[in-house]
Amino acid sequence: MSATTTRAPRTPAAPPVGAPAPPPTRRSLLALLRRGLRDQARAPLTWGAGLGALGALMAAIWPSIEGSMEELMRSYPESLKQAFGIQRLDSVERYVDAEMLSLIVPFAAAFFVVRCVTRATVGAEDRGHLDTLLSLPVSRRVVVGAAYGVAGAALATVLAVFWGMTWVAGTIAGTGISATTLGAGALNVWPLAMAFGGLAALLAGVLHRPAAVTGLASGAVVAMYVIDLLGKLSDPLRPIRAVSAFRYYGSAIQDGFDVSHAVALTLVGVALTVVGALLFERRDVL
């Protein structure tokens, strides 16, 4: 019997009474967020406590090195101070900023977010989990959105743990560390890292291999840092800083929290995620 002779009439099958409708998007999103946050339950302990321990160490040793800081600063070349955004090292907050918030914490936070977004999208595809997840009544847009949301929430807890441990250590050591100033520094990391999370979501919309997405997004973190550094060191190169997310990160502890830059970075992250989600919906899941 030929296949073509067995075709049924092309009439849509009427949905039977009580046929399940897809659950509201809000419910799918909440279920994915809950699941994702449980997956990231250890992040505050691993990433947060790791960064927090380093921050706490910096805050705790401040009283013992405070006196030598002025001399140390005088010994640094002006270009070096400019490159790393060190204007003065006359407070524990500025010291933590120079040691932790100028490089280590933003890099770690960006890698953490890239890893979160990649794992929930291309990583799940690579492990074959998306075949199961996407045959449920869940849209791909919601999967990408939830991945970004989980990354944002998990990063907030990581930064909160870093802030809390650093502040407690500084307080115990009698440094007079300001919770507000340190908090502004930690909060400032979030939009920067989420911008790179958006980049990871964008890349997940076109690439199929998690290593490629992680590599390219992480490479962008390093490249943008280097671009910003070169722009700070060389006047002719200063305009290229405009393309670097680190240019808009700055230093909330030294210069105050720049709301417009934080909002801009957040919007960039969200916009990249939206585009990534649309691309993810249009591509094959391999």
Next chain:
Amino acid sequence: MGAAIIETDRLTKRYGTARGIDDLSLAVAPGEVFGFLGPNGAGKTTTIRTLLDLLHPTSGSACLFGLDSRRDSRAIHARLGNLPGEFSYDDRLTGRDALRFFAALRGVPDLRRAEALADRFQADLSRRMGELSRGNRQKVGLVQALFHEPELVILDEPTAGLDPLMQEEFLAVVAEERERGATVFLSSHDLDEVQRACDRVAIIRDGRLIAVEDVASMRERAHRDVAVRFGRAVDPHELAAVPGVVDVRADGDRVRFHVAGELDPVVKALARHDVRDLEVTRPTLEELFLTYYRDGGAR
């Protein structure tokens, strides 16, 4: 045949220059257990993944419940259960946690049916997915495909890794799904499994649909290989004259031939002689395909 539950129209999927499926048109009726048979790499999984909107067709279209597989994928997925060929989910989750998560995404309030199915398949829902063997993971996969009583169940190589007892249990569950009124689309490379479970069978090879047949017709077409050792040499022409017997080859007291159709006249013809040994085997999938090609069944 009523309105089709699954209908594809010249569905084609290519991966760059590589072949996936080509001009595949078929229809599956409501309440039917439809087998999708083909060797590994024939395009079975590509077809299923295209139906599920995991892959987007290069050309052609697919409708499930009369809804477009791309545009209406969420509405379609709410009404079906799917077991992927290699079922896996987060290794850190227990089977029960994974099922709770799937139930939340489907809006299913409780896991009673899931627990009952897990009991039947002897699936251990308390262990982490990463600790389960392939067969035990497959059992959890079967539970997640069936626990919400979907109208359509799509199963890609469902018995891979299951022991023979569980394969029997699976066939019993498929029969119950049919009684419940569900439509089952079962992909397999196991001819015996498909013949036992299905009403109709589509055969796919190299991405192209070769034939769609009732299982009963297929059984008639599917020859059996018969090898007989007699007490003394037998005239092969006598056996060749038996209805359905072809390709008779005699070698002393041993005779081999194919039987297409009923075995009864063959058994009666053999019973007139002193039979020392008798072996009847079903054709392999490849042999079955050759039958289709030889008989002009290929499209």
